[in-house]
Amino acid sequence: MNKIKKFFNKDNTVGYVFAFPFIFGFLCFSLIPMFTSFIYSFTDVSLMNMNSDIPFVGLDKYAKLISDNIFRKSLGITLKYVFISVPLKLAFALLVAFLLTRKSKMVTLYRSLYYVPSLVGGSIAVALVWKQIFARRGLINTVLADLSLHTVNWFGDQKLALYPLILMSVWQFGSSMIIFAAGLKEIPQSYYEAAMIDGANGFQRFFKITLPCLSPIVLYNLIMQTISAFMAFTQAFVITAGGPNNGTMMYALYVYNQAFKYNDMGYACAMSWVMLIVMSIITLVIFKTSKMWVFSEADS
Amino acid sequence: MKARKIIGKVIYHLFVLAFGFCMIYPVLWMISGSFKDNAQILTGGLSLVPKEVIKTNYATGWRGFSGITFATFFKNSGILTSIATFGTLVSSALVSYSLSRVHFKGRGLWFSCMIATMMLPGQVIMIPSFLIWHKLGLVGTYVPLVLPYFCGQAFFIYQMMQFMKGIPRELDEAAKIDGCSKYGIFGRIIFPLLKPSLITTVIIQFYWKWDDYMGPLLYLNKPQQYPVSIAIKLFADATSTTDYGAMFAMSSLSLIPVFLIFLFFNRYLVQGIGTSGLKG
Numbered sequence: 227m228n229k230i231k232k233f234f235n236k237d238n239t240v241g242y243v244f245a246f247p248f249i250f251g252f253l254c255f256s257l258i259p260m261f262t263s264f265i266y267s268f269t270d271v272s273l274m275n276m277n278s279d280i281p282f283v284g285l286d287k288y289a290k291l292i293s294d295n296i297f298r299k300s301l302g303i304t305l306k307y308v309f310i311s312v313p314l315k316l317a318f319a320l321l322v323a324f325l326l327t328r329k330s331k332m333v334t335l336y337r338s339l340y341y342v343p344s345l346v347g348g349s350i351a352v353a354l355v356w357k358q359i360f361a362r363r364g365l366i367n368t369v370l371a372d373l374s375l376h377t378v379n380w381f382g383d384q385k386l387a388l389y390p391l392i393l394m395s396v397w398q399f400g401s402s403m404i405i406f407a408a409g410l411k412e413i414p415q416s417y418y419e420a421a422m423i424d425g426a427n428g429f430q431r432f433f434k435i436t437l438p439c440l441s442p443i444v445l446y447n448l449i450m451q452t453i454s455a456f457m458a459f460t461q462a463f464v465i466t467a468g469g470p471n472n473g474t475m476m477y478a479l480y481v482y483n484q485a486f487k488y489n490d491m492g493y494a495c496a497m498s499w500v501m502l503i504v505m506s507i508i509t510l511v512i513f514k515t516s517k518m519w520v521f522s523e524a525d526s
Numbered sequence: 527m528k529a530r531k532i533i534g535k536v537i538y539h540l541f542v543l544a545f546g547f548c549m550i551y552p553v554l555w556m557i558s559g560s561f562k563d564n565a566q567i568l569t570g571g572l573s574l575v576p577k578e579v580i581k582t583n584y585a586t587g588w589r590g591f592s593g594i595t596f597a598t599f600f601k602n603s604g605i606l607t608s609i610a611t612f613g614t615l616v617s618s619a620l621v622s623y624s625l626s627r628v629h630f631k632g633r634g635l636w637f638s639c640m641i642a643t644m645m646l647p648g649q650v651i652m653i654p655s656f657l658i659w660h661k662l663g664l665v666g667t668y669v670p671l672v673l674p675y676f677c678g679q680a681f682f683i684y685q686m687m688q689f690m691k692g693i694p695r696e697l698d699e700a701a702k703i704d705g706c707s708k709y710g711i712f713g714r715i716i717f718p719l720l721k722p723s724l725i726t727t728v729i730i731q732f733y734w735k736w737d738d739y740m741g742p743l744l745y746l747n748k749p750q751q752y753p754v755s756i757a758i759k760l761f762a763d764a765t766s767t768t769d770y771g772a773m774f775a776m777s778s779l780s781l782i783p784v785f786l787i788f789l790f791f792n793r794y795l796v797q798g799i800g801t802s803g804l805k806g
Contacts, residue, residue, distance in 0.1 A: 241629070243624075244621060244623050247620060251677020252636075252643060262654035271657070325542060340549055345733055346553060346733075349737040355556045363569075450644075482740075485653050498649045499650065502647060505645075
C-alpha cells in the first residue's frame, strides 16, 4: 500500500499524471493526423476509397500544385493579407494599449470598448454585417453617394475585395491590445521617472523605454497573429466565398474547397503541407531577425 | 498650467471615446438594424435610430428554418460551448501545473511539443482528423467537437504557465513541509491562486467556441444539431431575398451570451494575462 502511495508521489509519476491529457491529445489529435496528412499527400485518398485500397500517386499532387493557377493566386493573396493585416493590427493594438495606460477610472471601460470587436469579430453575425456594410448598396456606398463621391463595388472587383477582409482583421486588434496592456503594466514606473529627469519627451520615452521593454511581447504577438492570419477562413467563406474571380481565395478556404467541395483530399493534404512549410519559414525568419530588435534584460 | 492640463484631459477622453465609438459602430448598427425593415437597412445609411421601429424581426427570426426554431440552435451552442470550455479549463490547468512545477523526465520534450502545437496551423491536421473521425463513425456527433478540448489547449496551457511563474514557489515548499502531496499542492494552492488566469481562459475559450464555424461545418450534418453560428449563415442563405432585419435580430441575440460572459469577468481580463515569462 505504502509502495503504491510512494510511486504515485514520485515526481515522474506526478508529472505524467498531470500531463496525461496533453500527451494523449498531442498523439491523437496532432501527431497522428499530421503524419497521416503527410502520407495522404502522396495518395488519391477520398471519402469513397478510404476504407479500401488508397491509390498511391507519388508526387503527382505536388506536381499538380505547380501548374495550378488558383493555388498560386491563393498563396499570393494570403501572403498579401498576412503582410498587410498583421503589422497594421499590431501597430493599432500597441498604440491603443499605450493610450490606455493612463491612470483613470475610465480606462477599464475604454479597454472593454476596444475589446468588443475582438469579442464578436469571429462570429458569423459580424461577418454578415460586414458583408452588408461593404455591399454594393451597403453602408459605405450609401455614405459615399451622400457625399456625392463615386461608389465602389467592393466585392465585385477582384483587386479590391481583399481590403474589406483586411480591415476586418485589423479591426479585431483587441486581443493583442490586452496582451500589450498586460506587458505595459509591468514596465517599472521608475524607468519613466528617470527618463523624465533626464529631460526625455513623450516620443523619446515611447521609443527608448516602452518599445524595447515590450519587444518580447511584440514578438509573441507577431508570431501568434501571423499564424492565425495564415489560417483565416471564416470571413472569406462567409463574406465573399473566395470570389470574385478567386480574388479572396484565402489559402485555408482553397484547402477546404479542394477537400470537401471537389473531394480531392490528397491534393488538399499536399497543399496544407506546403502551407506548413511556408509558415515555418516565415516564423523562422521572424525568430532569427528578432535577435536584432528584441531587447532582453540579460544584455544591457 | 492647470487649465492646459484639464483641456488636455478632456481632449484625451473625447478622442478615446470617439475612436472607441467608431470601433463598436458596426455592432451598434447591427443591433439597430434588428429593429429596421429591409428598406430602412438598405437605404438608411449611417443612422443608428430606426425611423420606424419594427418589433416583429425577433419573432420572425426566432422561427428559424425547416421547422426548427432558434431555441434549438441556442441550446446546441450552449451545450457545445460549455462542455468545451469546461474541458479546456480543467485539462489546461492540470497540464500547465505539470509543465511548470513538476520536475519529471521528458518535461522539456513535452513543453516543446506544446509550443509546436500552438504554432501548428489547424488546416494541416483538418483533413486527416476528419477522415479519422469518419472512420470511427463519429462524424455527425458532438464528439469531435468537444473531446479534443479535454486534452488541454496549448494557448491556454502557455498562458497559465506564464501566470504560474508569478505564484511564489515558497508556497509550494511550505505546503510540502506541512505534509501536502503534489496533488494537494495543486488542488489547494495552485488551482485557487490561478483564478484570474482561469477566468481569462473561460472568457476567451467561451467566445472562440461560441463563434466557431469551421468545426460544426465539417462535423455536423443534421439541422437539429446545428449551433447558432451555422444557423445564422443558413438563415441568411435560406430565402432568396434575405430578411436582413430578422437576420440582424438573430445575430444580435447570438452575441448576448458572449457579452454577458465578458461583462461578468471583464475586470479579470488584463490581470489574468501573465507576460513576466515572455521577458528575455
